[in-house]
Amino acid sequence: MSEPTHPFFDPANLPDQARGRIENMRNLLAAGIDPYPARVRRTHTIAQARELFDSGNAGDAYVIVAGRIKRIRIMGKMSFADLEDGSGSLQIVLRKDNLPENFYDEVWKKLVDLGDFVGAMGPLFLTKTGELSVEVHEIQFLSKALKPMPDKWHGVRDPEKRYRRRYVDLMANPPVREVFRTRAAIVRALRQYLDDDGFLEVETPILQPIYGGAAARPFTTHHNQLHQDLYLRISFELYLKRLIVGGIDRVYEIGRDFRNEGVSFKHNPEFTQLEFYEAYADYQDVMRRTENMIAYVAEKVTGGHMITWQGNDIDLTPPWRRIPLRQAILDATGIDYEAYQDAESLAAEMRRRGHDPDPKSNWGKLVDSLMAKYVEPNLIQPTFLIDYPRDVSPLAKGSPDDPRQVERFEGFIAGMEVCNAFSELNDPIDQLQRFIDENYRARHGDDEAHPIDEDYIEALSYGMPPTGGFGMGIDRLTMLFTDKDTIREVILFPHLRSVKDEPAETADEE
RNA sequence: GGGCUCCUAGCUCAAUUGGCAGAGCAACGGCCUUUUAAGCCGUGGGUUCUGGGUUCGAGUCCCAGGGGGCUCACCA
Numbered sequence: 001m002s003e004p005t006h007p008f009f010d011p012a013n014l015p016d017q018a019r020g021r022i023e024n025m026r027n028l029l030a031a032g033i034d035p036y037p038a039r040v041r042r043t044h045t046i047a048q049a050r051e052l053f054d055s056g057n058a059g060d061a062y063v064i065v066a067g068r069i070k071r072i073r074i075m076g077k078m079s080f081a082d083l084e085d086g087s088g089s090l091q092i093v094l095r096k097d098n099l100p101e102n103f104y105d106e107v108w109k110k111l112v113d114l115g116d117f118v119g120a121m122g123p124l125f126l127t128k129t130g131e132l133s134v135e136v137h138e139i140q141f142l143s144k145a146l147k148p149m150p151d152k153w154h155g156v157r158d159p160e161k162r163y164r165r166r167y168v169d170l171m172a173n174p175p176v177r178e179v180f181r182t183r184a185a186i187v188r189a190l191r192q193y194l195d196d197d198g199f200l201e202v203e204t205p206i207l208q209p210i211y212g213g214a215a216a217r218p219f220t221t222h223h224n225q226l227h228q229d230l231y232l233r234i235s236f237e238l239y240l241k242r243l244i245v246g247g248i249d250r251v252y253e254i255g256r257d258f259r260n261e262g263v264s265f266k267h268n269p270e271f272t273q274l275e276f277y278e279a280y281a282d283y284q285d286v287m288r289r290t291e292n293m294i295a296y297v298a299e300k301v302t303g304g305h306m307i308t309w310q311g312n313d314i315d316l317t318p319p320w321r322r323i324p325l326r327q328a329i330l331d332a333t334g335i336d337y338e339a340y341q342d343a344e345s346l347a348a349e350m351r352r353r354g355h356d357p358d359p360k361s362n363w364g365k366l367v368d369s370l371m372a373k374y375v376e377p378n379l380i381q382p383t384f385l386i387d388y389p390r391d392v393s394p395l396a397k398g399s400p401d402d403p404r405q406v407e408r409f410e411g412f413i414a415g416m417e418v419c420n421a422f423s424e425l426n427d428p429i430d431q432l433q434r435f436i437d438e439n440y441r442a443r444h445g446d447d448e449a450h451p452i453d454e455d456y457i458e459a460l461s462y463g464m465p466p467t468g469g470f471g472m473g474i475d476r477l478t479m480l481f482t483d484k485d486t487i488r489e490v491i492l493f494p495h496l497r498s499v500k501d502e503p504a505e506t507a508d509e510e
Numbered sequence: 511g512g513g514c515u516c517c518u519a520g521c522u523c524a525a526u527u528g529g530c531a532g533a534g535c536a537a538c539g540g541c542c543u544u545u546u547a548a549g550c551c552g553u554g555g556g557u558u559c560u561g562g563g564u565u566c567g568a569g570u571c572c573c574a575g576g577g578g579g580c581u582c583a584c585c586a
Contacts, residue, residue: 078543151521
């Protein structure tokens with residue numbers, strides 16, 4: 001059994017602790033002990049062992065528990081160690097007298113390291129101080145850890161280390177696991193809610209020849225055999241609405257979107273989205289469903305409707321506040337955007353009031369920037385802003401009484417946009433015109449504008465019933481329920497720049 | 511992309527005005543059969559992110575680069 005020649009395990013490259021652990025592993029092999037056996041005869045998870053003892057039926061029967069050694073306390077001829085598996089942790093007690101000849105001194109004290117996985121066999125008992133423990137008569141190695149564990153008390157703090165090596169974060173910082181259990185519970189509750197209400201879960205293409213459904217720049221990729229450029233989807237919207245056309249009246253998808261844009265505390269290049277579409281519903285129906293759905297999730301995850309986020313107590317009980325966007329911006333800035341019918345006059349008014357509008361913005365984007373800067377951060381309690389400018393909503397249905405507005409809302413909690421929804425535009429002629437407008441913008445510098453999706457127009461031409469559509473970021477929702485202030489804490493492997501192993505040498509070359 | 515800021519032992523963190531690079535945990539050696547962040551005695555461990563520069567002397571000051579964090583811009 002020769003070891004590979006690779007710098008990774010070259011002792012010359014290793015810190016002394018890792019070197020010592022590899023040495024211990026070799027000594028195990030030399031003693032005829034397999035450091036990486038194929039299986040363990042585990043009889044109980046740690047939680048099951050505790051239940052067994054609590055039931056009073058444990059008696060003197062031997063159990064075998066297995067897990068990672070988190071702490072060791074050697075008291076001479078007797079040792080205590082804390083064993084941890086996915087269900088909890090349990091103390092094991094070793095006495096020199098209870099173990100095979102020389103095992104205690106030569107193997108346990110010398111070759112076992114913190115972080116190793118072992119199986120421990122023996123009866124359950126209570127120590128003098130009342131700690132449930134296994135009185136160990138036999139220890140089996142399950143997996144040797146060749147790297148030292150982080151600090152047993154402080155864990156690992158450096159965010160870069162935590163995100164790049166999330167496995168270390170998870171093993172050293174137990175609360176992190178809880179975040180991802182909560183995240184799973186949220187997704188489970190959403191599925192339950194929608195499934196119970198007759199929604200069909202589907203999966204639509206991630207690789208798309210034409211991207212759309214959101215204002216964002218895509219990632220581009222290429223299919224070699226077909227000589228075809230493809231995009232990673234930025235939304236599911238246009239595919240899900242094709243399914244509405246096809247007669248699937250209630251449909252949803254939970255999956256990954258990819259947007260080629262900046263990274264921030266609430267933006268990751270790939271993120272998880274829920275979208276649902278409901279035929280014969282409008283945005284008012286969707287609003288009611290949204291607040292009920294999130295309240296349902298809150299009940300499932302927390303048992304109630306109250307959450308605390310960064311010190312703010314937030315009440316998710318329906319109904320949520322509904323404020324027309326126009327009113328919200330008027331209240332926050334004193335600007336009634338309806339009084340300024342084009343970008344030039346609105347921008348002028350904004351400048352008059354001391355704002356600094358982006359000169360490239362069209363009217364809709366100016367309105368949106370006012371909302372994002374002066375309204376959104378203050379929407380701590382759940383709030384729907386309703387009735388948006390048509391300019392920024394190329395897929396939403398116009399309001400019957402105001403051609404400049406669409407039937408759209410966004411939901412805000414804790415100063416963050418968590419969802420976006422509207423009455424879907426189902427007039428294929430209107431939709432085509434909007435695509436043409438977008439395409440014009442795209443060719444004039446707006447790199448987030450939509451390309452024309454002719455097949456989507458084709459689909460609408462077969463007739464799509466009045467439909468309410470909805471999209472929500474699962475990551476942001478998880479931030480709320482786990483009281484985290486950055487999206488990186490709720491994504492297991494958030495995007496980070498890769499570390500170049502090449503020194504700066506190449507930088508100066510021409 | 512701009513501004514600010516951080517990067518020191520396996521981990522968590524110190525290091526005065528530029529003056530021998532330290533502690534706790536972890537590791538190694540010893541004592542210890544009821545500990546639970548065990549304790550006690552002793553020992554080793556550093557490319558101070560990388561590369562230049564200033565200086566008698568650089569973790570510290572300057573320049574360039576890499577990575578992280580915050581923030582602004584951007585991101586409906």
